[in-house]
Amino acid sequence: MGSAYIRRRRETKGQQMATAKRVTAGVLLIGDELLSGRTRDINLSEIAKFLAPIGVSVVECRIVPDEQEEIVAAVNHLRTKCDYVFTTGGIGPTHDDITADAIGAAFGQIVDVRDDALAIIEEWYAKTKTPLTESRKRMARVPAEAVLIDNPVTGAPGFQTGNVFTLAGVPKIARGMLEDIADRIEGGAVTLSRTVATGGLREGDLADGLRELADAYSDVSIGSYPYFFENEAGEIVRGTNLVARSTDEARLDHVIGKLADLSRSVGGQPVIDPADAK
Structure with a gap:
């Protein structure tokens, strides 16, 4: 339901979202295994990519250990700062799965x-x-007033x-759960x-020009990567991708043109929106 819902929103509300308010989200990644480096997180990326088409921007992410006080403090910070908060991890069957207790606190x-x-x-x-x-x-221990989120992967x-x-902390399960919450979110400008x-x-070839463009178009996010x-010949190929982000399509198009001009001005051959762009 979630993916279809997102597509429907984009088709019917595209123009309205251009002038809608900014809606934000925070992500809280929970688990000692993340901080130790034993487990590599991919949930942040999946959540951000899921929310973007709805018109929700992730503005902060925190990682905390399996300690209730740390989880409670982070949840309370993020839920007052952001419109929505997403936590991952700590709702399994073992002794260190304490997220439900922390959310309750x-x-x-x-x-x-809970019976349901x-x-x-x-x-x-x-x-x-x-x-x-x-x-x-x-895994059926849930805060008294919470609304359940469907888990199509493992049930819990x-x-x-x-x-x-x-x-859940397992990426496949977390991604499956997201499908049940799309229609609970009021998005804003995409x-x-x-x-x-x-x-x-x-x-370094682009830094001075990028600084000037960032000052001139402060309403557009401009980044260099x-x-x-x-390559196959053993040669090192270098380059820089210039990325612009905005909720205003016309403004974004204008800035992209300026970035291409900047590239040409220092001897580059810019390619706009390459197929392999990250």
Whole structure:
């Protein structure tokens, strides 16, 4: 439902979103394994890419350990600063899965096994012919006033408490849960992004001109992203991608033209919106 919903919003509200308010999100990544480097996070990227077409911009991300006080403090900071907050991790069956308790503490809600969440888990484990242990029942512990989030991958639900969406830490599961929340989000102006590839140019070649353009077009986000790789001949190929972002399509088109002009002025051969742009 989520993907279809996003497409429908883009088709019917494209012009309206150009003048809509900015809607923001914060992401809270929870887990000792992230801080130790044992696990590499990809949830931030997936959440940001999911929200962008709806018109929600991720403005802050935090990583905290499996410590309740740290989680509560981060949740309370982000939920007052951002329109929406997404947490990932800490809702499994083990002793260090304490996110539900932390969310309950942040919102002042009792956390216990809820019948609706338990029914979902019981049905899932019966279908998969897997024993439902007491540890697995922990995944039905949800804040009293939270709204469940469907989990099409493993059954155990996530939950929404106020403006905070609590998702699993496993990327495939977290991504599946996102499909159930698209219609709960009121988006704003969609941020558009375009790229000018400047093969052969380094950031230093462009820095002065970029600074002038950033000052002249302060309402447009302008960034430079250098790259290099070894080609088949063993030569190092260098370049810089210039990326502009804005909610105003006409303004963005104008700035992209200026970035291409800048590239030419220092000997570059700009390619606008290359197929392999990141």
